[in-house]
Amino acid sequence: xxxxxxxxxxxxxxxxxxxxxxxxxxxxxxxxxxxxxxxxxxxxxxxxxxxxxxxxxxxxxxxxxxxxxxxxxxxxxxxxxxxxxxxxxxxxxxxxxxxxxxxxxxxxxxxxxxxxxxxxxxxxxxxxxxxxxxxxxxxxxxxxxxxxxxxxxxxxxxxxxxxxxxxxxxxxxxxxxxxxxxxxxxxxxxxxxxxxxxxxxxxxxxxxxxxxxxxxxxxxxxxxxxxxxxxxxxxxxxxxxxxxxxxxxxxxxxxxxxxxxxxxxxxxxxxxxxxxxxxxxxxxxxxxxxxxxxxxxxxxxxxxxxxxxxxxxxxxxxxxxxxxxxxxxxxxxxxxxxxxxxxxxxxxxxxxxxxxxxxxxxxxxxxxxxxxxxxxxxxxxxxxxxxxxxxxxxxxxxxxxxxxxxxxxxxxxxxxxxxxxxxxxxxxxxxxxxxxxx
Amino acid sequence: xxxxxxxxxxxxxxxxxxxxxxxxxxxxxxxxxxxxxxxxxxxxxxxxxxxxxxxxxxxxxxxxxxxxxxxxxxxxxxxxxxxxxxxxxxxxxxxxxxxxxxxxxxxxxxxxxxxxxxxxxxxxxxxxxxxxxxxxxxxxxxxxxxxxxxxxxxxxxxxxxxxxxxxxxxxxxxxxxxxxxxxxxxxxxxxxxxxxxxxxxxxxxxxxxxxxxxxxxxxxxxxxxxxxxxxxxxxxxxxxxxxxxxxxxxxxxxxxxxxxxxxxxxxxxxxxxxxxxxxxxxxxxxxxxxxxxxxxxxxxxxxxxxxxxxxxxxxxxxxxxxxxxxxxxxxxxxxxxxxxxxxxxxxxxxxxxxxxxxxxxxxxxxxxxxxxxxxxxxxxxxxxxxxxxxxxxxxxxxxxxxxxxxxxxxxxxxxxxxxxxxxxxxxxxxxxxxxxxx
Numbered sequence: 001x002x003x004x005x006x007x008x009x010x011x012x013x014x015x016x017x018x019x020x021x022x023x024x025x026x027x028x029x030x031x032x033x034x035x036x037x038x039x040x041x042x043x044x045x046x047x048x049x050x051x052x053x054x055x056x057x058x059x060x061x062x063x064x065x066x067x068x069x070x071x072x073x074x075x076x077x078x079x080x081x082x083x084x085x086x087x088x089x090x091x092x093x094x095x096x097x098x099x100x101x102x103x104x105x106x107x108x109x110x111x112x113x114x115x116x117x118x119x120x121x122x123x124x125x126x127x128x129x130x131x132x133x134x135x136x137x138x139x140x141x142x143x144x145x146x147x148x149x150x151x152x153x154x155x156x157x158x159x160x161x162x163x164x165x166x167x168x169x170x171x172x173x174x175x176x177x178x179x180x181x182x183x184x185x186x187x188x189x190x191x192x193x194x195x196x197x198x199x200x201x202x203x204x205x206x207x208x209x210x211x212x213x214x215x216x217x218x219x220x221x222x223x224x225x226x227x228x229x230x231x232x233x234x235x236x237x238x239x240x241x242x243x244x245x246x247x248x249x250x251x252x253x254x255x256x257x258x259x260x261x262x263x264x265x266x267x268x269x270x271x272x273x274x275x276x277x278x279x280x281x282x283x284x285x286x287x288x289x290x291x292x293x294x295x296x297x298x299x300x301x302x303x304x305x306x307x308x309x310x311x312x313x314x315x316x317x318x319x320x321x322x323x324x325x326x327x328x329x330x331x332x333x334x335x336x337x338x339x340x341x342x343x344x345x346x347x348x349x350x351x352x353x354x355x356x357x358x359x360x361x362x363x364x365x366x367x368x369x370x371x372x373x374x375x376x377x378x379x380x381x382x383x384x385x386x387x388x389x390x391x392x393x394x395x396x397x398x399x400x401x402x403x404x405x406x407x408x409x410x411x412x413x414x415x416x417x418x419x420x421x422x423x424x425x426x427x428x429x430x431x432x433x434x435x436x437x438x
Numbered sequence: 439x440x441x442x443x444x445x446x447x448x449x450x451x452x453x454x455x456x457x458x459x460x461x462x463x464x465x466x467x468x469x470x471x472x473x474x475x476x477x478x479x480x481x482x483x484x485x486x487x488x489x490x491x492x493x494x495x496x497x498x499x500x501x502x503x504x505x506x507x508x509x510x511x512x513x514x515x516x517x518x519x520x521x522x523x524x525x526x527x528x529x530x531x532x533x534x535x536x537x538x539x540x541x542x543x544x545x546x547x548x549x550x551x552x553x554x555x556x557x558x559x560x561x562x563x564x565x566x567x568x569x570x571x572x573x574x575x576x577x578x579x580x581x582x583x584x585x586x587x588x589x590x591x592x593x594x595x596x597x598x599x600x601x602x603x604x605x606x607x608x609x610x611x612x613x614x615x616x617x618x619x620x621x622x623x624x625x626x627x628x629x630x631x632x633x634x635x636x637x638x639x640x641x642x643x644x645x646x647x648x649x650x651x652x653x654x655x656x657x658x659x660x661x662x663x664x665x666x667x668x669x670x671x672x673x674x675x676x677x678x679x680x681x682x683x684x685x686x687x688x689x690x691x692x693x694x695x696x697x698x699x700x701x702x703x704x705x706x707x708x709x710x711x712x713x714x715x716x717x718x719x720x721x722x723x724x725x726x727x728x729x730x731x732x733x734x735x736x737x738x739x740x741x742x743x744x745x746x747x748x749x750x751x752x753x754x755x756x757x758x759x760x761x762x763x764x765x766x767x768x769x770x771x772x773x774x775x776x777x778x779x780x781x782x783x784x785x786x787x788x789x790x791x792x793x794x795x796x797x798x799x800x801x802x803x804x805x806x807x808x809x810x811x812x813x814x815x816x817x818x819x820x821x822x823x824x825x826x827x828x829x830x831x832x833x834x835x836x837x838x839x840x841x842x843x844x845x846x847x848x849x850x851x852x853x854x855x856x857x858x859x860x861x862x863x864x865x866x867x868x869x870x871x872x873x874x875x876x
Binding site for chain 1: 482498501519537572629632633837840844850851853854856
């Protein structure tokens with residue numbers, strides 16, 4: 001394998017995952033006496049906070065993604081391979097991957113998280129997740145296919161399920177998608193679909209918790225709920241889903257809604273390769289680490305970001321699954337690997353919480369920045385600035401900015417194209433393969 | 439069906455296809471006393487001349503496409519449905535479609551063309567066509583997957599087929615793609631793939647005709663061949679393909695090349711629904727029309743663009759399959775339908791040939807504009823201007839312009855993302871369905 005490491009050179013750091021965490025480990029190791037091998041099942045980094053805009057067709061998928069090869073094109077000690085890691089063999093410092101076995105000197109597990117359906121196979125089969133670009137595109141295709149189906153149906157009862165959208169999970173993703181969907185309904189729907197009435201489109205946002213964006217302040221929750229109601233989103237708090245069979249979603253309190261579109265952002269779980277001891281797998285399928293992000297019981301394996309649970313007295317549940325944690329852990333681990341190689345003392349991870357933001361439709365957002373909490377237009381400007389600044393790549397920033405300005409001016413940016421028809425529930429075990437017919 | 443027409447209103451014009459032809463019929467009929475129903479299997483118009491840039495990852499697919507609903511959002515007499523037309527029943531003025539039977543008063547067949555593999559099933563199965571956005575994306579994924587595969591192989595003989603690209607058909611599409619591929623190889627490859635050497639990537643362009651872009655002047659052919667050779671494309675003129683089995687392409691003169699990527703742009707054929715008499719189907723699977731674009735033997739059915747063969751004394755082979763013909767035929771038919779309704783005399787179609795352009799890599803192009811023929815940088819500026827101007831949508835124009843400027847400055851625009859893995863030769867009969875696994 002060309003991925004085997006030349007033993008005469010520097011120690012090899014294998015980074016599994018090109019998300020915020022992995023990206024920052026590799027950047028921190030630039031010009032250091034190490035060789036880096038990054039593995040990811042995609043050849044790009046995804047800016048997950050804007051996936052909902054890809055789903056609504058207001059951004060193109062490639063505006064929120066960036067080639068990992070291109071990003072590190074100038075970094076001499078960096079190599080990249082498309083690969084999926086199936087197992088970690090800590091005892092002999094190797095991993096098993098789709099491109100063969102690879103030896104490492106240091107291993108960074110930055111595999112992130114995937115959608116948690118909490119074991120409900122029906123929901124998993126029928127509801128739409130939105131954690132990756134292919135998933136966001138599938139959701140877009142489904143939304144617009146359903147509108148096309150609605151147009152074909154004159155009988156109200158037959159049409160309604162295609163015009164009813166149920167979002168499960170009122171965290172930032174659910175709230176932002178609900179806002180975007182409502183604005184599409186309110187301002188664009190009747191232009192694109194003169195056959196449909198906006199009153200006929202229903203958007204429900206439900207959560208088993210009592211308030212939206214439970215991770216933020218009560219003030220933020222309160223404002224976001226007000227914005228959502230004003231946009232016409234029907235909130236269903238304290239509501240637990242019992243099932244969804246593709247036709248009807250049922251709730252534990254007995255109610256049910258007929259819908260062709262259930263969007264599931266109710267929880268995530270870490271993506272852990274095999275070979276990690278069950279004793280150190282925490283709630284949410286996360287790997288327990290010490291305060292240096294080091295996997296418990298190992299010397300040279302680190303876990304960072306969504307897949308890590310750094311459980312200390314100060315953080316008894318670990319850290320929140322947000323970009324900032326992954327970024328800061330990535331920098332910490334990158335730095336500590338250099339310290340280890342140079343025989344210097346390592347530095348414990350300290351999370352610097354820069355605050356939280358969520359946007360609800362055009363020109364409204366909520367912000368908790370430490371003790372400063374504010375909502376409305378200024379929060380939205382902060383949201384815009386932070387997200388543009390966090391995107392990878394100048395071209396992406398410019399193109400996203402142009403798209404946002406176009407949307408702001410005429411409410412009607414975005415292209416809403418169904419490039420590949422989405423077909424639910426095939427026997428295929430991947431959402432990502434495209435096959436060529438004859 | 440909601441697509442049934444309200445008999446109390448205006449005559450119904452059904453347009454099948456939202457390409458250049460169909461688009462212009464519908465535009466011409468704005469504010470006229472007709473109802474329009476456009477059917478297309480996609481909900482977007484594709485700007486085909488730039489598909490090769492989508493294949494190379496230098497443009498995003500949605501920059502060269504435009505939502506048909508959005509495009510006609512303000513046109514009161516326009517309706518749209520996603521549908522495929524399987525049969526025309528001229529005797530009772532109906533068509534059979536995937537959304538049911540539809541009656542028409544006037545029918546415009548603007549279904550365009552698809553790739554012609556000339557009956558070779560092996561080639562059809564293994565070679566890559568590039569006539570639609572899904573096909574261009576598949577080709578992109580294959581190109582970059584093959585580079586990833588090449589990186590994994592140390593043995594020269596095993597690596598070579600992944601680094602060898604054979605383009606069949608040296609028309610504008612083949613020439614433009616060959617130029618773009620060569621520029622990627624020459625300027626970007628080693629930045630993204632430090633493991634590969636540009637000398638190891640081979641690009642062949644073959645055609646059974648003696649010269650490139652046979653539809654243009656000898657002067658244009660000559661210049662394009664020179665530009666291609668300078669870029670390092672190996673030309674194989676007077677060379678007919680005999681087969682391609684996915685591993686080796688063989689030629690009638692006996693040579694063969696081992697390659698994982700054969701890109702086929704050697705010919706097109708019209709896409710004709712059933713129900714059209716075989717007697718009026720011409721070479722290239724095109725429908726014979728009179729000088730009013732009217733399908734021979736019918737009163738109220740028109741065929742335009744790539745699917746039409748208007749065979750007259752002046753045009754014994756019909757018109758070339760280019761955008762300008764489709765655009766002008768669309769305007770002619772739109773106008774004539776109004777004349778027919780008002781009882782006015784109809785106008786015969788006269789093709790105004792505005793000339794041909796093809797670009798070969800960065801800042802080189804060839805232009806035949808009537809008697810004026812020129813090549814080089816100025817031709818490239820004309821090419822840029824004409825293509826930007828012809829794109830649908832201001833946002834698309836701005837975004838394509840930014841991308842081109844970025845590419846021009848650093849040779850390294852574009853994102854080259856493998857969003858969905860391409861898998862050759864499944865049992866699926868469509869390139870376009872995405873299925874959700876469990």
